[in-house]
Amino acid sequence: MSEIKKIATRDSYGNALVELSKEIDDLVVLDADLAAATKTGIFKKQVPDRFFDCGIAEANMMGVAAGLAATGKTVFASSFAMFAAGRAFEIIRNSIGYPHLNVKIGATHAGISVGEDGATHQCNEDIALMRTIPGMTIINPADDVEAHAAVRAAALHDGPVYLRFGRLAVPVFNDEKSYRFELGKGITLRDGKDVTIIATGLMVNEARMAAEELSKEGIDARVINIHTIKPIDREIIVKAAKETGKILTVEEHNIIGGLGSAVAEVVCEECPCLVKRLGVEDRFGMSGPALDLLKLFGLGSENIVKRVKGML
Template identity: 40%
Template sequence: MGAAGQDQSTLFRGDDAELRLKDAKSVRGTPARTMPAFILGEELADLADHDPRIVVATADLANSSRTRDFANRHPDRFIDFGIAERNMITAAAGMASCGLVPYVATFASFAGILAAEAIKTDCAYPRMPVRVIGHHSGISMGFYGTSHHSTEDLGMMRPIADLTVVCAADANQLRAILRASVDHPGAMYIRLGRGRDAEVYSTVPDDFAFGRATQLRDGRDLTIIATGSQVHASLAAADRLAEQGRSVRVLDMHTIKPLDEQAIRAAARETKAILTVEEHNVIGGLGSAVAEVLVSEERKPFRRHGILDEFSLIGPPAALYAHYKLDADGVTDVANGLLKEIN
């Protein structure tokens, strides 16, 4: 219970529409209902109400991922493996081979990095419909340090054949991803933020499709291609640049693999420069994927923005985002720098 008698499960689920977290600097008063990680269990439970194939597992993180909400409603289809991430994913592949659709959740550093081999060999290679959910990705674990930061997972997941890789920007998009994932063929890696990501989509997008980017804003001077937590920051930066007379297109490249190459090529033809923004190492993630497309096109000013090739610092998430220029101010500054160069 909280200080005012507030049930903590209400905090995580966001049942109280007026409830707001108090850490204004890190959270900025984000409504609990808009927190991606915190609606994960609820949405999966809703899907499971109508689909007996869906099972959910966690590696001792039922509260952090809120898969506890699934366990409360479907206890016979929920397994907590304890701190055994690779075993969990291998077991999920076994469940999938029996006709189930397993969703397994743990920190992204343990899912996409520690258990990469299990994802490759046990899930992707035999094309098992396992959905590995890596939550608290990037630098969102803050003080937990390098072992819990996940700035390499996209680079590890992208080269795995027959693996779909997708990043949720907010709670409503996560709902769309989960709904679209149930009958999607093969294995999937779903990357979530810290569960306190600001709203990008006011409703669940009904036109969501894997492999098709969403254009959130049109422009001619610059295209910002962002994914996951950086979509909101990029939209805010585009608004600030518009006030300066800059016309900026924003693409939500939610699916890292398969990549929407057509949207990238259109941006290269129709705008003057391209900037990728991601909460990930600039090597191996979204920026590298976009560069692989652009290299075969007419040369266009291009910059990758994210974590430089280094181990990220330790500190509160808000301070880390500011330090690495992954907040609205930082993305605006980087975009302005690129625009000044090309002019």
């Protein structure tokens, strides 16, 4: 059996930017002295005249991005999620969100899987922060194929977009030839009648594996990939609530304000049913190997299986 290919979505981001540069003449990329880590360095090497390093000044970088977007450029501004969403929040809100400018924020190294960089760099609050900005689109791709499609969709979308990418290499499970990305539309990866597992980002593959294990015990779990957190696909969520009556959300993010909160809001308003949230339990991370941390925080298929059984 061949080994499953693993690629970090931050690598997908860098490669996708190079591809888009050949199609979009006014596309420019900014970084805050982290090009090697965010992988915008791939773009810098191939298209140096459209790359600008703004130094360790993330808030200023967002201001520069806003200015370039105001002149008609399609701008990608990149840094670690902690600095892009956290340090630069006020500039994003007032200079990008308020005027609804065409700035795409490529936020890498999100979540617990940053690993050894520790709690100060493990941003588990970024989705919550970006959700509060009116008109902000939020995308959290699950693998390399989806990340490529997400970057393209962001570039073509009119308005600000927050893209969340990871440091850890993750399995590529989508088929490049058949995959179709639609902004704001979830994807049913597996149908089921007993319970629905709604996941985002690197937790999507864990949800897929959990569903396979559950099926061995006669539990029929539906698996939904929500790659677009905002605007969220209300239709697919309501359908799952009506047909399965139980929903477990899974995310590499604080359970407050992220995917779980977004799904719960839809369910409460449209079709009340049991919703449980699996994610970071309102705590800071810690330094350690990424895979060990994910296991410690219960962000794996084994814990998804356990939680589903508890709901049943």
